[in-house]
Structure formats: C-alpha cells, structure tokens
Amino acid sequence: xxxxxxxxxxxxxxxxxxxxxxxxxxxxxxLTGVSPLDDLLGEPAEWANLPEAHRIARRNEAHIASCHAxxxxxxxxxGPSADAGTVFELGFMRALGRPxxxxxxxxxxxxxxxxxxAGVAGDRxxxxxxxxxxxxxxxxxxxxxxxxxGGTLTRHSCPSHQRWQSLEAFTACLAAVKASL
Amino acid sequence: xxxxxxxxxxxxxxxxxxxxxxxxxxxxxxLTGVSPLDDLLGEPAEWANLPEAHRIARRNEAHIASCHAxxxxxxxxxGPSADAGTVFELGFMRALGRPxxxxxxxxxxxxxxxxxxAGVAGDRxxxxxxxxxxxxxxxxxxxxxxxxxGGTLTRHSCPSHQRWQSLEAFTACLAAVKASL
Numbered sequence: 001x002x003x004x005x006x007x008x009x010x011x012x013x014x015x016x017x018x019x020x021x022x023x024x025x026x027x028x029x030x031l032t033g034v035s036p037l038d039d040l041l042g043e044p045a046e047w048a049n050l051p052e053a054h055r056i057a058r059r060n061e062a063h064i065a066s067c068h069a070x071x072x073x074x075x076x077x078x079g080p081s082a083d084a085g086t087v088f089e090l091g092f093m094r095a096l097g098r099p100x101x102x103x104x105x106x107x108x109x110x111x112x113x114x115x116x117x118a119g120v121a122g123d124r125x126x127x128x129x130x131x132x133x134x135x136x137x138x139x140x141x142x143x144x145x146x147x148x149x150g151g152t153l154t155r156h157s158c159p160s161h162q163r164w165q166s167l168e169a170f171t172a173c174l175a176a177v178k179a180s181l
Numbered sequence: 182x183x184x185x186x187x188x189x190x191x192x193x194x195x196x197x198x199x200x201x202x203x204x205x206x207x208x209x210x211x212l213t214g215v216s217p218l219d220d221l222l223g224e225p226a227e228w229a230n231l232p233e234a235h236r237i238a239r240r241n242e243a244h245i246a247s248c249h250a251x252x253x254x255x256x257x258x259x260g261p262s263a264d265a266g267t268v269f270e271l272g273f274m275r276a277l278g279r280p281x282x283x284x285x286x287x288x289x290x291x292x293x294x295x296x297x298x299a300g301v302a303g304d305r306x307x308x309x310x311x312x313x314x315x316x317x318x319x320x321x322x323x324x325x326x327x328x329x330x331g332g333t334l335t336r337h338s339c340p341s342h343q344r345w346q347s348l349e350a351f352t353a354c355l356a357a358v359k360a361s362l
Contacts, residue, residue: 008310010311011310011311011312011313012309012310012311013309051315052315053321053324053325054321054325054328056321056325057321057322057325057326057329058329060322061275061276077310078260078261078262078295078298078306079259079260079261079298080259080260081259081260081262081265082265083262084262084263084268084319084320084323085320085321087268087269087272088269088272088275088320088322088323089272089322090272091268091269091271091272091273092272092273092275092276093276094269094272094273095272095275095277096276117260118259124194125259127345128193128194129192129193129345130192130193130194132192134232134233134234136234138265139264139265139266139269140234140266141238141241141265141269141270142265142266142269143234144234144235144237144238144239145238145242145269147235148238148239164308164310
C-alpha cells in the first residue's frame with residue numbers, strides 16, 4: 001500500500017534524511033512511504049521547462065494520485081494551523097475519495113492555540129474574526145475529512161523543541177493505517 | 182456558472198451579509214456565487230445526526246462538488262498563509278480537475294511575510310525550518326494549482342484595516358473568471 005507522506009518535514013535542514021526515516025517506519029509496518037522529494041517515474045518531459053515551484057507542485061499532485069492513502073503531519077506550522085501545502089494536499093486526496101490520516105505533535109485544541117496566537121480570551125480575534133471552537137485539532141475541514149474518509153487523527157504532545165523530530169504520533173498513525181486495511 | 186466562494190469571510194461578524202455582498206458581485210458578472218453558508222439542496226437526512234462541525238464540512242464538500250469553479254480569498258489569515266479551511270477547499274477542487282481562482286488583499290511575497298512572521302532575515306526560521314522562497318504569493322501548491330488549472334491569482338494591496346472588507350481584488354478576480362469562460 002502506497003502512502004503519500006505530506007508534511008512540512010520537507011523544510012527540515014536535512015529533508016532527505018527525514019524522508020528516509022519516515023519511509024523506514026512505513027516499511028516496518030509493511031507500507032510504502034512516498035515522499036514529496038521522490039523522483040516521479042514517467043514524469044512528462046515538458047515539465048522540465050516549468051519553473052521549479054510549478055514542477056514541484058505537479059510532481060506532488062502526481063505522487064498523491066499514485067498513492068492509496070495520505071498521511072499528513074499536521075503539527076502546527078507558523079501559526080495555529082498546519083502547513084498550507086500539507087492542508088492543500090490533504091484536501092486534494094480527500095477529493096480523490098481515498099483515506100486521509102493525520103498526526104500532530106501538538107495535542108492542544110485549535111481554539112486554544114488560536115486564542116493564544118491572537119492574544120484574546122473570547123471568541124473573536126483582534127480583527128473581530130470568529131475563533132472556530134468545535135473542540136477539534138485544527139480547522140473543521142481537516143478533521144472532518146479525515147474521519148469521513150475512514151482515516152484517523154493521532155494527537156500527541158511532546159516537548160516543543162522536539163516537535164519536528166518526535167515520531168511517536170507518526171508511528172501510532174502508521175499502526176492505525178495498518179489496522180484500517 | 183456556479184462559483185464556490187471559499188474564504189475566511191465566514192468568520193466575519195456578519196457572515197451572511199458578507200456572503201450576500203460577494204454573491205451580488207458574482208451576479209453582476211453573470212455568475213452564481215455559492216457560499217459555504219448556503220443550505221444544501223437534497224442534503225442527506227442522516228447528516229442531521231452528525232456533530233455540527235462534521236455536517237458543515239460535508240456540506241461544504243458537496244457545495245464545492247456542485248460548482249464549476251472555485252474562487253478563494255487567500256488573504257493571509259493568522260500567520261503567513263491563507264486560512265487552512267480555504268486551502269483545503271482549493272486542493273479539493275483542484276483534484277476534481279476544475280478551475281481554481283484566488284485573490285488576496287495582501288500583495289507582499291510569501292517569503293517576505295514568513296521572514297517578518299519568524300523575525301529572521303535569512304532562509305531559515307527559529308526552528309531551522311526552510312523559508313520557501315519562489316517569489317510566490319503563498320505556499321507553492323496553492324499558486325501552482327491555480328495556474329495549472331487555468332485560473333488566475335489576483336494580488337492587491339490595501340490598508341491593513343480594510344483587508345477583510347476590500348472588494349477590489351475580488352471583483353478583479355471575478356472579471357478574470359468571466360474572461361476565462
């Protein structure tokens with residue numbers, strides 16, 4: 001079973017090493033991890049002419065379409081929500097009708113993180129924009145898609161300085177993927 | 182032509198009034214705006230038993246699937262990137278193979294916004310995570326999807342205090358949608 005490994009892990013200082021680590025854990029569960037950094041077999045020759053950012057995006061979309069399921073690192077990234085690229089990819093796979101799974105190294109509630117980010121205690125931020133408060137881990141589209149697709153969301157707290165390295169939530173998520181097969 | 186109006190506008194103090202305003206501009210362009218706040222015709226009766234957040238998400242997915250194209254308000258929301266729910270929906274529509282359009286009331290570059298957010302001048306944030314710098318408006322998956330789908334991204338700067346009200350970028354985006362038909 002091919003699993004697309006979405007997440008801001010690609011921004012780590014040694015992203016290829018990180019991808020190899022994530023894939024090795026997939027393999028231990030009998031799963032094939034597919035990284036955004038992987039070469040794309042059969043990549044159309046004309047993509048070589050695209051600007052790099054656009055070529056990366058096409059390749060990622062093709063990788064996702066080649067997988068049976070998606071596993072997203074939803075650890076909050078530069079704000080209360082997950083990385084935007086990761087969330088895009090999760091929505092993409094959801095629309096393909098395949099299972100999407102998530103894991104996060106921050107088990108706090110989205111509403112609590114948003115209030116802390118905005119520096120408010122109520123249900124509006126400084127722009128009077130509502131603070132979504134459904135007891136979920138992130139924006140409702142994310143968690144609802146995971147559940148509706150048959151996936152699971154693994155929430156795990158770890159010390160803040162380990163949140164881009166800890167693999168406890170990831171490996172628990174892989175066990176859930178394996179159990180769902 | 183039915184256009185799904187994705188955006189954090191649903192979090193404004195009077196979201197129904199905002200939706201009516203956006204729809205009226207769609208109508209002026211001969212387009213039918215569909216808001217996340219709209220009732221869903223033929224909503225499955227069993228959805229009434231879902232928790233509210235999950236019912237909203239199912240309804241939004243169904244609204245998107247019922248539209249010919251999506252127009253996303255990508256104005257940065259609580260961090261350097263667009264609202265997570267909006268980005269999810271953009272990815273969802275992209276996977277359906279239909280055109281996705283974007284508009285933002287902040288014309289700064291994603292890399293510049295991210296550096297300002299992280300308080301750094303280089304290409305790594307305080308966690309040593311790379312700052313994506315391709316001269317784009319947001320994470321590359323977003324802008325590349327828009328272009329690859331045949332859509333457009335309208336970037337417009339307005340005074341910060343008007344960024345949740347200004348409609349200049351939105352109406353320019355609607356003109357682009359209209360021109361693309």
